[in-house]
Amino acid sequence: MDRFVSTFTNKIDAKGRVSVPAPFRAVLERDGYSQGSLGGIYCYPAIDAPALDAGGERLAKKIDGLLAGLPDYSDERDELSVALYGDVQVLGIDGDGRIVLPESLRRHAGLEDHVTFVGLGDKFQIWAPRAFEERRERAREKAHEHRKLFGAGSGHRGGGGDGGARD
Numbered sequence: 001m002d003r004f005v006s007t008f009t010n011k012i013d014a015k016g017r018v019s020v021p022a023p024f025r026a027v028l029e030r031d032g033y034s035q036g037s038l039g040g041i042y043c044y045p046a047i048d049a050p051a052l053d054a055g056g057e058r059l060a061k062k063i064d065g066l067l068a069g070l071p072d073y074s075d076e077r078d079e080l081s082v083a084l085y086g087d088v089q090v091l092g093i094d095g096d097g098r099i100v101l102p103e104s105l106r107r108h109a110g111l112e113d114h115v116t117f118v119g120l121g122d123k124f125q126i127w128a129p130r131a132f133e134e135r136r137e138r139a140r141e142k143a144h145e146h147r148k149l150f151g152a153g154s155g156h157r158g159g160g161g162d163g164g165a166r167d
Contacts, residue, residue: 002030004055004119007136009129012115016106017098021117024124025097031056033093040090041099043126045108047083050131052101052109054091055123062122101126 001023008021020028020041028041033056043054053059063084070077091099101111109115109128116132118125127135 002027003121004124005121007116007118007132009114009116012101012106012111012113016101016103017094018101018115019096019098020093022097024117024119025093028056028093031058033057040092042088043091043099043101043105044084044088045105046125049125049135050109050128051118051135052105052126053123054126059123 004024004027006021006023008024010019010021012018033040041054041056042060043052046053066084067077067081070080089102089105091101093099101115105111109126110131111126111128114129116127116129118127118132
C-alpha cells in the first residue's frame, strides 16, 4: 500500500512524543524517508481545520505543484506559500517510531493526551480525538446527502432498493 489510509488513536506523552502508526511509517519509507536521513515528516497547521497536515516527499511535491500553477510573485502564490511552507516543521522519527509535536502545532490542533492519525491518501492529518469524531460525523452526513453525485457518470439511475429518486 502506498497511501495513508485508516484511522489510529495513540497516546501523546508530556514531552509531546507520539508513536506514528506503523502503516504510516511504512508509507513514509516508501516515499523516501529513512531513519537517520536529513528528511522527515512535513507537518503544518491545516488551513481549514483544527488539525495538522502531514506527509512525506509526495506531499511536498504536491504543494510544489500547487504553487507552480500560480503566477510567480502573485499575491495568491505568496499567501499559499506562507500558509503551507511558512509554518512547516520537519519532524524526525526516533528509533521507537515516535515524533515530537512542537507546542505550537499541539496548540493549533488542541492536542492533549491522545491524538488521532487520519489517512487521506497522499497525506495524513493529526486531530484531537473528539474533534475528529465530530469531523467524521459531518463528513459522513455530507457524503450521505451527496451520494447520488458519486454515481452520476456511471449510468445508474433510480432506486436500487435505497429509496432512490423516482422518474
